[in-house]
Amino acid sequence: MQTHEIRERFTEHFVKAGHAAVPSASLILDDPTLLFVNAGMVPFKPYFLGQQNPPYENGTATSIQKCVRTLDIDEVGITTRHNTFFQMAGNFSFGQYFKEGAITHAWTLLTDPVAEGGFGLDPERLWVTVYLDDDEAAEIWEKKIGVPAARIQRLGMEDNYWSMGVPGPCGPCSEIYYDRGPAYGNEGGPAADDNRYMEIWNLVFMEFERGEGDGKGNFPIVGELPKKNIDTGMGVERIACLLQDVDNVYETDLLRPVIDAAAQLTGATYGEKQEDDVRFRVIADHSRTGMMLILDGVTPANEGRGYILRRLLRRIIRSARLLGARGETLETFMTTIMDTMTPSYPEILDNRERITRVAVAEERAFLKTLESGTHLFEEAAAQVKSTGRDTLAGQQAFTLHDTYGFPIDLTLEMAAEAGLEVDMTGFETAMAEQKARAKADNKAKKHAHADESLYREWVDNHPTEFTGFSELTGDATVLGLVAGGQAVTQATEGQDVEVILDTTPMYAESGGQLGDRGRILTGDAVLDVNDVQKIGKKLWIHKATVRSGGIDLGSKVRVEVDGDWRHGARQAHTATHLIHAALRQVLGPTAVQAGSLNRPGYLRFDFNYTDSLSPGQLDEIGLITNQAVDADWQVNTVETSLDEAKKMGAMALFGENYGENVRVVEIGGPFSLELCGGTHVEHSSQIGPVALLGESSVGSGARRIEAYSGMDSFRYLSKEAALAGGLATALKAPTDELPERISQLTEKLKAAEKEIENLHRQQLAARTGELLERATRIGDITVLATRLSDGVSAGDLRTVATDLRGRLAGTPAVVALAAADGTKVPFIVGATKEAVEKGVRSGDLVKLLAGYIDGRGGGKPDMAQGSGADVDGLEAGFAALRDEIGKF
Known part of the structure; x- marks a missing residue:
């Protein structure tokens, strides 16, 4: 049975059972917690969390969701169980059926004959697991489904209890396994051998709420959910493996054609050598994942999603070369995988050219990098072995990555193949330095897209x-x-x-x-x-x-x-040293530099620190810095060995490998002593005044100070003085009294604004009586649907609607208000408790109204609001709303 038919049977089975068929969401969702969609339930999270009401008529849904997981990317190919892309078929119930329904749906699909729409699996080869104390599920499996007790195993929270990893919905689960026979391992069920007994379906009974905790099972259960939900996931690839009677997922109809194409391109044979088989599987798996990521809009890049794609494509290219390929291969692999996946994802057809173009462009750029980088690695590895060592220096790995564009993951793979390790601590510190120095406005000038192998001859000779x-x-x-x-x-x-x-x-x-x-x-x-x-x-x-x-x-x-440029740059760079020293005096030795930028007259200094600086701390840092300027200390530079520099107490930033000889910059003796290759002034007084502009966060555990130096600092301070002088004249107060006078004026302004707001609210309240006179009766529901005068804000609408709904309490009533506020059309719908009990849902009415005014909105049954853009559609929208209310 082909994979696309498996998908069709799954969907048809649940649609016949009343489920809404939901298309797969994109692999990229607007979810800051996820790089990619990694589970079938992810698109339904708002419904499970109670953030939104499910929009499905029967409260049930089914989908086959595209998923990508890349945490175990290095395991791909080594075993036959890891895929970075997979299809998760699932059925979901939001407060409808529960354990018995989920178990019955799954069992019938798996065991019904093929002629009747099922998968035709032998029920005698199916095993199930349940959570330790889930007697209800165990009884359903044994008494109602007929699975012998001997094939029902109870497992703990690590295996049979689901949560999202954070406080929220959770519950026990029941997993279905297929016994592949003694050729695959030991008897004894899933608890004994999860290789022989392949997990094919997980049924999650989401009925509790969990609290804070670590790990999969270390958390308290704090209560029950208002509704019991069902979330299941069936692995499409695993079912295909069974129904196509192949050894593993790489040999199914979706991936085996890519392996065959790779064999034809490389001349290697799949199934002969373990190391070659790993490379074939990497090619097959990553080709599919890469293609699907490009399909959903990801492009190769050096960070985030783009880096994952780049890494996948480059692993394909290198694996193909290790199998014997010469020249370009990605077009063949992408064409093959698009052919196998198009029956399930027809949108591929319209994107074939774009997918191929992106992949081939990345391959052509990387082939040049791979050729030069491989040669450089081999030279470095030979040098390491010749000295009897077994570890490649982190700085060497970083040079391969930074100078020649050779990814660290490939260096790690090649090092392992050569029997070497890589000093990752050294690599990461060098990487931290490079990232800290990176300037967004200068990226285009740093050979980010150039082929740096062009410069190899000059670099070497x-x-x-x-x-x-x-x-x-x-x-x-x-x-x-x-x-x-x-x-x-x-x-x-x-x-x-x-x-x-x-x-x-x-x-x-x-x-x-x-x-x-x-x-x-x-x-x-x-x-x-x-x-x-x-x-x-x-x-x-x-x-x-x-x-x-x-x-x-x-x-x-x-x-x-340019002498002026150099002078300004030297001032800023030397000022950076002074600020670093002052900062460590104020905050202590844990405040370590994490990067800097120095240009004429300006500097920014990043440092590792968890808390924001108080105004007092910032003032003290500024004072110490300018005291160092005023001290007119000589700036001394000494070239010496690294060991000698360390003995002197010089700071070595970022853990960088500085080489045998280093340059030490000393200012004021012990005040500032750092290793630095930059240019500096001869005396600290030549920096001129240093004006600190402020400090801010630049990420978790990292802060940034910005400052002016030299004439830029003077101009900034002069401008600040002129501003203060102007305020002093306008307020007729000495400059030293400005803070107090401004504070007084601010308080007066706040009091005036509050008084105006109170008057405004009183006016709104006075209008509610007039508005009630416009209400009409539709059946036994009181309805007020009207447009207020222009300029009324969304906040005012909510105030008026809440007041009106309160006055109508005790009777079924609906209030719908809208206004034109500039280019926007805010609107709101509120319903009394009695109207909600009759079935009225404000959220549904808001969505109905939104359709007439080019808007969107949502909310709870008793109050929902939104915003539109077409005020001309309001009357028609109100009419439709009244018609809808007339149905209750």
Whole structure:
């Protein structure tokens, strides 16, 4: 039985039983707790949590939900049980049937003959598990379904109790297993061997509410839910495995064609070697997951969902190469998996070209990275082994990742295959530094999309000599020119070009300090340098525009740093050291730098700290910083060994591997002593005043201080002084009395606003009597549906509606109000308790009204509201609302 037929039978079975067929939701939902939809019940969470009423006539639904789980991505292929993408078929009851209904529905579908719409499984091979003390479920299975007691096993909370992992709905569950026979393991049921006994369906009896707790079973049950719900999940792939009589899910009709395509492309044979079989399975699994993610709008990226997709696609490419493939493979794999999945997901047909284009573009970019990265890894691995060690340094892994775009997961895989480990602590600290320094407004300038293998020759053989610590001008030779991602021999007027020199006084961006600006001169040619970046920590890339003339490979040039730019950058960078030292004095040694940005006149400093800073702490940090400026301390730099620097007490940030020789920057003796490769002023007084702008959160456990330095600080402080002077003149008060005067004015303003609000509410209350006169009777329900004067806000509508509903209490009544407030049309519907008892639901009436005014809304049975955009549809909407009320 083909998988698409299994899906159809499942849906038809429950539709015949009165369930609403609900299409699969996208893999990407607006749920901040989930990267992807990872369970069939996820789209129904609002109904289980009681946040919304289920919109299904019979209170039951069925769906086959697309799901992705990537926590165990490294296990894919190693066993035959892990898939990153799977289809979860489920049936759901929201306060309707409970245990007996769920058990009966599942059993009949599984065991009914194929000719009668079932799956035709042998009931003698089915086992079930129930929760330890769930006597009710056990009795239903034995007495009403007829499963022998010997094939009913009781398991604990770890196996047979479901919750969302947080306080909320929970309940015991019952799982159905299929005995695949002695060839797959030991006798004794699921409790003895869950490989032989394959789980195919989980029935969750959601009837309780859980409290706080850790783990799957360590939490209290705090009460019962108002309604008992059913949530079940049947694994489509697992049922297909059984009905197609294959060994595992990789051999079903959906995935085996991809394995066959891989065998044809690579020349390898599936089933001969374990390591090859793992690679075949990775290709099959990841091709399907990748295709479905692209289908739902995910594109390859370096973070979030995009990173998961990129990682999947790159694992496919590398697995295919290890099997013997040469050249591109993703188009074949994507075409094959789209063919197998289209019968179940027809929308693939309209997206084939886009899916293929995204996958192939990622493959072409990665193949270049893979070739150079593999060679570099092999060199590094050989070097490690030659010294008798078994661990690849974290900095080496980071260089592969950062400089050559080689993903760390591939480095880990290749290291394992070579019998090596990777120093992940070292890698993560280097990664933390890189992320902390990353600047969103500068990403495009950091070769994020460039093929950095282009620079390999220069990195290896012609590292740049930096002379900028001692000079701002210098002579150099052009070793390389890059334009449009290609090496060129010349650049002409108006062209953007990257210039590689043998030596340069220009500082390349690192340590948070932006690269220098300046000029490159040769003959009549003038190039404006607008950025300088590093490749592999060895090569300086001067990003320039040819303003006049032209430049050739091999040219002798004069390099000039913009002195004003460098001076401002040095001020900001040195100020960062002072702020770091001051911050540690105020907050203690746990406040450690987590990144910085220094540009002329401005700095931002990120540090690890859990609490926000008080105004007093910020003032103290500013005071200590400016005291250090006023002290006119000499800024000393010393080049020494790393061991010697540590003995001196120098701070090494981010746990970076600094190499044999390091540069220590010392300001005021013990006040500030750090390892740093940036440029700095000669004396602290040259920084000028430092003005702290404030501090803020930049993530969990991370804070940020921003400040001006030098003339930017002076201009900022002057502007603040002028503002204070203007306020003092306007308020006729000395500047030192401004806070008190402004506080007094604020209090007066608040009192006036409160008085105005009270008057406004009194006016609204006075109007309710007039509005009641417009009410009419529809049957035995009093109905007031009217438009108020324009300009009435949504909050005012709620106030009036609540007052009216209160005055109508004791009788069935519905109040529907709307108004035009600018471009919006707020509206609200309220119902008395007596009207709700008759079946009136304000939420339903709001949705009805919304349809006439291009709006949306929702709420509870007694009060619901929304907002629309078409005021002209109000009267028709009110008429429809009255007609609907007339049905009660």
